[in-house]
Amino acid sequence: MEWIQNPWPWYVSGPLIALVMFVLLFVGKQFGMSSNLRTACSIGGAGQVSDFFKFDWKKERWNLIVVLGAAIGGFLASNFMSDNTVEINPEISEKLETYGIKSSGEAYLPTEIFSNESLSDPKIILILIVGGFLVGFGARYAGGCTSGHAISGLSNLQLPSLIAVIGFFIGGLVMINFIYPLIF
Amino acid sequence: MKTLIYLIIGIFFGIVMYKSEAASWFRIYEMFEFGAFHMYGIIGSALVIGVVGVQIIKRNKVKALGGQEMALKPKAMSVSRYIIGGILFGLGWALAGACPGPMYVLAGAGYASILIVIFGALLGTFVYGLLKNKLPH
Numbered sequence: 159m160e161w162i163q164n165p166w167p168w169y170v171s172g173p174l175i176a177l178v179m180f181v182l183l184f185v186g187k188q189f190g191m192s193s194n195l196r197t198a199c200s201i202g203g204a205g206q207v208s209d210f211f212k213f214d215w216k217k218e219r220w221n222l223i224v225v226l227g228a229a230i231g232g233f234l235a236s237n238f239m240s241d242n243t244v245e246i247n248p249e250i251s252e253k254l255e256t257y258g259i260k261s262s263g264e265a266y267l268p269t270e271i272f273s274n275e276s277l278s279d280p281k282i283i284l285i286l287i288v289g290g291f292l293v294g295f296g297a298r299y300a301g302g303c304t305s306g307h308a309i310s311g312l313s314n315l316q317l318p319s320l321i322a323v324i325g326f327f328i329g330g331l332v333m334i335n336f337i338y339p340l341i342f
Numbered sequence: 343m344k345t346l347i348y349l350i351i352g353i354f355f356g357i358v359m360y361k362s363e364a365a366s367w368f369r370i371y372e373m374f375e376f377g378a379f380h381m382y383g384i385i386g387s388a389l390v391i392g393v394v395g396v397q398i399i400k401r402n403k404v405k406a407l408g409g410q411e412m413a414l415k416p417k418a419m420s421v422s423r424y425i426i427g428g429i430l431f432g433l434g435w436a437l438a439g440a441c442p443g444p445m446y447v448l449a450g451a452g453y454a455s456i457l458i459v460i461f462g463a464l465l466g467t468f469v470y471g472l473l474k475n476k477l478p479h
Contacts, residue, residue: 227352290462292434325428
């Protein structure tokens with residue numbers, strides 16, 4: 159049963175993600191995780207201030223069920239199927255240490271950012287909120303996130319998705335090469 | 343019944359995200375540093391199967407359950423919205439080290455801090471809705 163505890167290799171994980179996409183297509187839906195954020199805003203009454211949130215969110219309930227499942231999956235995997243550490247390329251670990259992030263190989267998420275103790279640092283809270291904000295804003299502006307564009311859209315050979323994915327990488331590379339040295 | 347199917351799809355997806363380490367901040371950072379093939383292998387292998395599968399579906403006009411059309415509508419063409427939106431998303435993806443799917447997975451795994459990221463993402467979505475008509479698309 160060691161394969162359950164060990165990290166799953168890319169050639170297992172990638173095809174399983176494709177499988178999720180095809181099962182959703184088969185039941186008439188499209189794989190896309192960020193649309194839930196819009197649905198949640200609608201449920202919270204955001205339709206009163208913007209037409210963008212005025213739609214029949216009940217039709218999107220299926221996607222919220224998928225999200226609930228994803229959270230349950232995360233609970234099961236972290237509690238019963240993992241030692242919750244991630245080994246990365248040692249050279250990258252060393253580079254992270256120069257930023258003061260020394261928990262690679264010992265944790266699933268860097269404790270310097272994600273531990274409850276780190277929340278006493280206003281800078282960390284700002285990083286978490288701004289990071290989330292950009293993900294939410296950017297995903298809706300671009301009309302999709304990693305699942306909607308990089309997986310579903312590119313699988314359907316959509317040029318808009320290719321442009322969006324190029325944008326994802328420009329943004330990511332700018333963040334780690336130019337902004338990380340300023341904030342860490 | 344349908345609810346149960348969606349729940350099972352979600353649980354399966356959550357386990358795959360967590361076990362593939364695609365939900366790990368470290369793997370996202372490593373990907374943007376081009377430090378390992380892992381993340382590229384995940385996305386690449388999903389894509390190879392995805393492209394072939396979608397072509398098979400389209401050429402054979404395969405219908406979804408109940409005879410409805412597959413949700414494979416082409417996306418409206420534009421450059422500005424995809425590139426600007428994409429860059430903003432990428433900045434956030436690398437800063438928070440999580441995209442929307444893994445955020446929910448990590449919340450389930452018990453990382454309280456990710457709730458702040460999700461709150462930020464909801465706020466970002468809300469502000470986009472407010473500004474939508476003023477932004478170039």
